[in-house]
Amino acid sequence: GENVEQHPSTLSVQEGDSAVIKCTYSDSASNYFPWYKQELGKRPQLIIDIRSNVGEKKDQRIAVTLNKTAKHFSLHITETQPEDSAVYFCAAPDTGRRALTFGSGTRLQVQP
Amino acid sequence: EADIYQTPRYLVIGTGKKITLECSQTMGHDKMYWYQQDPGMELHLIHYSYGVNSTEKGDLSSESTVSRIRTEHFPLTLESARPSHTSQYLCASSAPGTEEYFGPGTRLTVL
Numbered sequence: 001g002e003n004v005e006q007h008p009s010t011l012s013v014q015e016g017d018s019a020v021i022k023c024t025y026s027d028s029a030s031n032y033f034p035w036y037k038q039e040l041g042k043r044p045q046l047i048i049d050i051r052s053n054v055g056e057k058k059d060q061r062i063a064v065t066l067n068k069t070a071k072h073f074s075l076h077i078t079e080t081q082p083e084d085s086a087v088y089f090c091a092a093p094d095t096g097r098r099a100l101t102f103g104s105g106t107r108l109q110v111q112p
Numbered sequence: 113e114a115d116i117y118q119t120p121r122y123l124v125i126g127t128g129k130k131i132t133l134e135c136s137q138t139m140g141h142d143k144m145y146w147y148q149q150d151p152g153m154e155l156h157l158i159h160y161s162y163g164v165n166s167t168e169k170g171d172l173s174s175e176s177t178v179s180r181i182r183t184e185h186f187p188l189t190l191e192s193a194r195p196s197h198t199s200q201y202l203c204a205s206s207a208p209g210t211e212e213y214f215g216p217g218t219r220l221t222v223l
Contacts (some may be wrong), residue, residue: 025162034211041214042216044214093209100212105152
């Protein structure tokens with residue numbers, strides 16, 4: 001099955017700084033990598049995803065990069081704002097059971 | 113509006129009671145999932161389903177059971193609730209090769 005590791009577990013940045021969260025995966029057949037944001041008391045929601053046929057994808061202040069050779073992908077948030085404070089989860093598909101395997105989460109705190 | 117719904121949103125119940133957590137989706141997804149999550153912590157997959165009459169156990173050992181008689185409905189049942197079952201339960205659904213959409217969750221407290 002798929003094994004996803006996520007680092008760091010907590011991240012504190014000053015408003016306006018950048019934040020980077022990294023994940024590694026084990027299944028070389030994985031081809032879809034979503035990132036979820038979970039605000040306090042709310043459900044996880046997809047914020048960006050990337051497929052294996054591209055190396056980078058951007059959406060305004062967030063971007064995801066993928067290195068298939070090294071089997072790692074990262075979330076980049078630029079110009080962070082207090083509303084970016086949340087828990088972020090990466091995920092990769094377990095091709096055997098056709099379900100996502102989630103990382104352990106990163107608690108991001110943006111200090112005003 | 114296409115969405116995924118969970119009821120109840122909050123449940124406080126005594127030890128030994130039987131409970132069923134409801135999950136329904138109107139997105140026409142074949143795949144559905146149940147996760148257990150302590151607030152802000154890891155998501156633990158406890159059950160999933162590929163479609164009608166399909167159910168599989170996930171990573172986390174759970175004393176719960178699920179059924180999938182209709183595409184849109186995926187209830188989770190605890191035959192005898194215990195304090196160790198206190199947690200948040202999130203239902204999700206997906207189409208093949210796409211992201212999972214999560215419901216709002218049921219926060220369960222067993223006294």
